[in-house]
Amino acid sequence: MTDSTKITRRGFFGQAGAGVLTGALSSLMGREAAAAGGTLGSPHHAPRARRVIHLCMAGGPTHLETLDYKPELARMHGEPMPESFTKGQQIAQLQGATLKCFGPQHPFAYYGDSGQHICTLFPKIGGHADKLCIVRSMHTDDINHDPAHTMMNTGSGLSGRPSMGSWATWGLGVETEDLPGYVVLTSVGKGGQSQPIAARQWSAGFLPGRHQGVHLKSQGEPVHYVSSPDAGALDGQRRLVDAVQRLNANEHQRDPDPEIETRLAQYELAYRMQTSVPELVDLSDETEETFELYGTRGGDGTYAANCLLARRLAERGVRFIQLYHRGWDHHGGVKRSMEITAKEVDQATGALLTDLDRRGMLEDTLILWGGEFGRTPMGQGDGRDHHIKGFSCWMAGGGIQGGVSYGETDELGYAAVKDVVHVHDLHATMLHLLGVDHERLTFRFQGRDYRLTDVSGRVMRDWLA
Secondary structure, eight states: OHHHHHHHHHHHHHHHSSSSHHHHHHHHHTTSSSSSSOOSOOOOOOSOOEEEEEEEEEETOOGTTTTOHHHHHHHTTTTTTHHHHTTTTOOOOTTTTBBBOOSSSSOEEEETTTTTTTTTOOHHHHTGGGGGEEEEEEEOSOOOOOHHHHHHHSOOOOOSOOOOOHHHHHBBBBSSSSSOEEEEEEEESSSSSSSOOOOOGGGOOSSSSGGEEEOOSSSSSSTTTSSSSTTTTTHHHHHHHHHHHHHHHHHHHOOHHHHHHHHHHHHHHHHHHHHHHHHHOOGSSOOHHHHHHTTTOOSSHHHHHHHHHHHHHTTTHHHEEEEEEEOOSSSSSHHHHHHEEEEEEHHHHHHHHHHHHHTTTTTGGEEEEEEEEEEEEEEHHHHHHEEEEEEEEEESSSSSSSSSEEEEEOOSSEEEEOOOEEEHHHHHHHHHHTTOOOOOOOOOEEEEEEOTTTOOOOOOGGGGG
């Protein structure tokens, strides 16, 4: 290829940049490509789950008003926190303050035939108690929001590592030609501080850029410039994509470059999304009963609308779906704030479980619900500070044993003391359910083999059905 030909090719991309197709591409560059097999070729073992929906309660939900009731903490409300629990321990904003016990602010009840103990603020989730594996012995490494989110997403508190959704699509591939294999939705609650969520939380890190999560807006047009200006635009854009394919093929044959393949796939995906995304968010085929179930008619930017959209994404073959609901950072007014935030998520979460189950999809969809850490049993006024020594989450579907409670914190809910679980163990188990041996899913980068679970992680077999 001559230099003049190369210049013409670059000029072609510059002209294409003014079009609708390239507008969509600019939002998607470096993200998921069209349907393709993963680097593994096939799973390491028979998978129990085909997809993951991560319901991320961003801000650190208090385990003491959700999934881990502590009667001894209630009894000691207002008394000094015993120094034996806290001496020499890392504390966030309460460092150096007088520490007093702050009892649970809402009652708990037993739900389901399994008698799962859940806060009464979550009756809809409680209605699915026999499907849930509740883990009450989580701990993590980072006490501030951003690095704690980074640990939960990537297995490291340091930025630059691939997210778990990226690892999943890189290893296993994607099952849809018309939508990204990894999609992120966000919503903002009204019941607490709303910490920002950085886009690097769904980054592909050092993996190929097409495995990065695609953030779809939950109000208005999900992706900028994805709609065609008129009925004939798609035909013209199809010709444009075909021309770009030919130019890229010629260039790649002369000078192979993985980035050319990635960008070509992104043009193709952007073209297809002009049809698939409008169909995804067109809820005219949903029933009134479904709208009532979720408590939304969709398109309003709420967590409930995102739960409904998550079900539609899962139906269409998206491998990894994350819903971030911001509003769980309850440093003050935790009693009232929990009432608001729980109401924002309880009905829709229960609806998602119901909807997936009745469609026969829950059995191969792994649901994870939880935050980046928990909250202190010591009061911060009438709120709770960040806490990493012990917190809770739950899972359902996708090979998870229902009606199970696993692990314990101490009598005051300060530290995990029985069957202690780290984030790496959670990731190892998630990958196992997807059919992947976490120790064998590695990527060579800067002279080292990296993996989602770093150098640790156990498959928690007691959680498995």
